[in-house]
Amino acid sequence: MPTPATTGNRNDRRRAATRQALVRAARQILAEGGDTAVSIQLIAERADVGFGSFYNHFESKAQLFDAAVVDVLEEFGRAFDDHLSGVEDPAELVSGGFRLSARMVDSDPEVMQILRHRARDHMHSGVGLAPRALRDLERGVAEGRFLAVDPLIALTALAGSLLALVELRFSHPELDGDAAATELAEMVLRSYGLSVDEAAEVARRPLPELG
Amino acid sequence: MPTPATTGNRNDRRRAATRQALVRAARQILAEGGDTAVSIQLIAERADVGFGSFYNHFESKAQLFDAAVVDVLEEFGRAFDDHLSGVEDPAELVSGGFRLSARMVDSDPEVMQILRHRARDHMHSGVGLAPRALRDLERGVAEGRFLAVDPLIALTALAGSLLALVELRFSHPELDGDAAATELAEMVLRSYGLSVDEAAEVARRPLPELG
Numbered sequence A, B: 001m002p003t004p005a006t007t008g009n010r011n012d013r014r015r016a017a018t019r020q021a022l023v024r025a026a027r028q029i030l031a032e033g034g035d036t037a038v039s040i041q042l043i044a045e046r047a048d049v050g051f052g053s054f055y056n057h058f059e060s061k062a063q064l065f066d067a068a069v070v071d072v073l074e075e076f077g078r079a080f081d082d083h084l085s086g087v088e089d090p091a092e093l094v095s096g097g098f099r100l101s102a103r104m105v106d107s108d109p110e111v112m113q114i115l116r117h118r119a120r121d122h123m124h125s126g127v128g129l130a131p132r133a134l135r136d137l138e139r140g141v142a143e144g145r146f147l148a149v150d151p152l153i154a155l156t157a158l159a160g161s162l163l164a165l166v167e168l169r170f171s172h173p174e175l176d177g178d179a180a181a182t183e184l185a186e187m188v189l190r191s192y193g194l195s196v197d198e199a200a201e202v203a204r205r206p207l208p209e210l211g
Helices: A004-031 A040-047 A051-057 A061-083 A090-107 A109-122 A129-142 A151-171 A177-191 A196-203 B004-031 B040-047 B051-057 B061-083 B090-107 B109-122 B129-142 B151-171 B177-191 B196-202
Strands: none
Touching (some): A004 A040, A061 A129, A090 A109, A151 B151, A177 B151, B061 B109, B090 B151, B109 B151, B151 B177
């Protein structure tokens, strides 16, 4: 017979699974074109959870869709951390994260449509890509690899350039996306104080394939 | 008695005035918080024009609101051209346009709310600020003031940094906006190939007050 603690854990797992099912359903809806006007009833059906359990987890649909975006950003962030785990140079980390993010326009266009429409709200937030970039920027400044830029301002330039690149890709589908991302990464590195030659070299270092 | 030509001109003027009244009403609505769900009937009443004349000018509400954003961007662009008319250095033109745009968060917060929500669509369009920035970027590359960057990529970095700065200002109202804009302008100039010292000097040149 389970102890209360075990029961609690089972309930916790069940709760977490319900929440995750709702978040997954919201991600699918966003990915399919972002019709966030869909009813909570339909979201719950899609998640295969009871209608009532929605409100055990979220106060509103907007809160659920926000959680879905956070979920995407965290997933990206963890994937980038994994793939860049051997890299020591903060300049390469920043440039690599930027170029990997930009590649998602090709590999995950539906997810990029989410980010395109909603990432703005998360540009300076504490989840997803922003805190990871900030960590690399702060390290780069501390180690003298970058000029003594304000990390929040440096993040603003980085995140803004990335979102603008995503827009450029969607509005100019004929563009070579990797080349554009590399040129922008190079510009960002120069803006942080790397020389023309250093920026050109770092921005062209080989990238891991994302699995 | 007016000739047909004069009648035509009067009609043209009347048509233009009606269109302008609708655009002005749309700008007011956007500035007040962007409730674009308002009915066409209410927009027409606000513009003091007949309901039917709406469709002589616009196919949909979305088209009207788009025209309103273009109108704002063109107004900004003309104002910047006026105020920077004596400036010859492309680096100063780019930095000045950037810093003047950023100041609008304080001087025209309602207008900046429009841009915040809709400018993304105009980041690479042929109206407003983008073609003017592109013109200055192309001149800077041609004159060797900038590295041989792709002007469209350079515009992407510039527009992205500006929109991200607007977001930063709205999410961090305690920030010194002018200082943040200057630091970002400096970063943008370095990304275009100016040296650390040149970028610091150009980004701090005095700006004209916008009237």
